[in-house]
Amino acid sequence: MRCLVISDIHANLAALQAVFTDVKTRGLSYDIVWCLGDVVGYGAEPNECIDLLRTVPHICLAGNHDWAVIGKLDLHTFHEQAAYVVEWTQEHITSQNMSFLRSRPDILPLDDYLLVHASPREPIWEYITDVNVAEENFDDMQASFCLVGHTHVPVVFVRDGRTSNVHVSMPSVNVPVMLKRDSRYIINPGSVGQPRDGDPRAAFAILDTATATWTAHRVEYPIKVTQALMRSFHFPLRLVERLNYGR
Ligand code: ZN
Secondary structure, eight states, rough: OOOOOOOOOTTHHHHHHHHHHHHHHHTOOSSSEEEEEESSSSSSSSHHHHHHHHHOOEEOOOHHHHHTTOOOSSSGOOHHHHHHHHHHHHHSSSSSHHHHHTOSSSEEETTEEEEESSSSSTTOOOOOOOOHHHHHHHHHHOEEEOOOOOOOOOOEEEEEEOOOOOOEEEOOBTEEEEEEETTTEEOOOOOOOOSSSSOOOOEEEEEETTTTTTEEEEEEEOOOOOOOOHTTTTOOOHHHHHHHOOO
């Protein structure tokens, strides 16, 4: 099975469209989209992004912004700018799409794979930012492969099957990573709609479960289109501008 793995779309329709177009243009076929949560928040097109996602075969997890929008997380735990957009989203989202967000699972085991937004032990909140946090999470998970989003940074953590040491690497774009059967992995595809690794292009990955390969991809999208819409709704300037830098 070939999975198009995406995360943290954050209501950025131009970025999501660019991913689907790029996949199609380059003939990167897939059977299903695995979306690791945070479809909404930060951006101004929550409905359009959910509607587009629903046109393709998909599995979609819940993220912290999704939970905030449905009232499952206290907004005081959010940064002021993020909270502003959560409240805006609550006012603008359709009831059908609110139901979509409400029915997202927060953790989903699929055979050898575990899908979560944040981390295996804290599926909605914990940021796996370094080897130490990854190591603690490896202790906590049964699956061989865990796919996470949340940090908006594409990364591969691997616990070596022979030495049990945990290593981290930033996968090179377009270069398949061979997933070894005797090792275990926590992998992040990065963010579609608000990258934070210094590369403003939308991030996604293709997982091929038959060949056990993970390939990271990036695609440019019309950032100014997304920003113009955010500005028209008076979104916090910092959220608008960070898209330029991918930070
Ligand atoms: Zn996010």
